[in-house]
Amino acid sequence: MLIAYIDEVGEAGAFISKDHKRFKISPAFGYAGFVVPEQHVHALSRDVAITKQKFYSLLCGDGEEDPRNYAPTWERKGSDILSKHAMGRAGRQEVIELRSLLARISSNYGGNLFYFVREKPIGSPGQVWGKNTDNNWENKREERTLDCLSEAINRLCRHAEHEDQNILLFQDMINEKQRFQQVRRSYAHIYSRIKEHQEMLRILEAPAYIDSELSTNIQCADWVAALIGRACDYQLVLNSSYRWVADSFFSDLHGGFTYESTLQFHRRSIDNIHHIGILDRARPHLDSLTGMSPENLSRLQLVHARASAPTTGKPAT
Secondary structure: OEEEEEEEEOOOOOEOOOOOOOOOOOOEEEEEEEEEEHHHHHHHHHHHHHHHHHHHHHHHHOOOOOHHHOOOOOOOOHHHHOOOOOOOOHHHHHHHHHHHHHHHHHHOOOOEEEEEEEEOOEEOHHHHHOOOOOOHHHHHHHHHHHHHHHHHHHHHHHHHHHHOOOEEEEEEOOOHHHHHHHHHHHHHHHHHHOOOOHHHHHEOOOOEEEOOOOOHHHHHHHHHHHHHHHHHHHHHOOOOOOHHHHHHHHHHHOOOEOOOOEEEOOOOOOOOEEHHHHHOOOOHHHHOOOOOOHHHHHHHHHHHHHHHOOOOOOOOO
């Protein structure tokens, strides 16, 4: 049996640009983590716990933590490990430790890293989803979340079928209302596809939810999700601060992703990015814009936003 651990990449709300006052968090949304054979789950968990202690020790050396205060429930978020300035001081060693751990998921434990993320259309909620009537925007955010989760499940089942293994899926804990909706939707999605997609028989239950404070493997999924989030930023944001992520991780993680791992572009006439391509220095979308003037780039982004709008009339704000 395979055990998968995943966490959200980015957030499901609207995106305009990294400089926008409100809609600036992430240009893509989806899920990422890793898959590992059941017999290696405990060994990997110990490895993650040891790596986490190293992170704490590095912070102690930087004067930010007291070495006497370490507890197994202490967390180091992936967003902090992979910050814009992560390659300075102790952060560089944290990145090295993380890179080594993620490489071992494949080399030592027979597992794979995984991601499924979708580029979000550029624009405010009104431009992308129309007027906010009957809680429409919140419903659209929830629908985006459920759609991406369903597609992540599809691809994990396909990977399990290829490996001739059953699979169980664990996620980081979310609030009870979201959890109920996601479990209900996941069951419905799985059973609706079984007749025509036999790989869906590989997943034994809908995703289960574990608090990251209690599970080192869920914490590791958070680190993978942060890595993929930074890589999406590099692939989709022209002046991204995260080229160093591609420079640091590409070689060591080559061959470590599932075949089904994908970044889907939004209505672009280029191929999607698959497996290790997410960490490649090449940027298929943005490289095509090299040499474009700021004025023409702005016009192109406006066209892209209008193409994403739900109606042909004046976009709502």
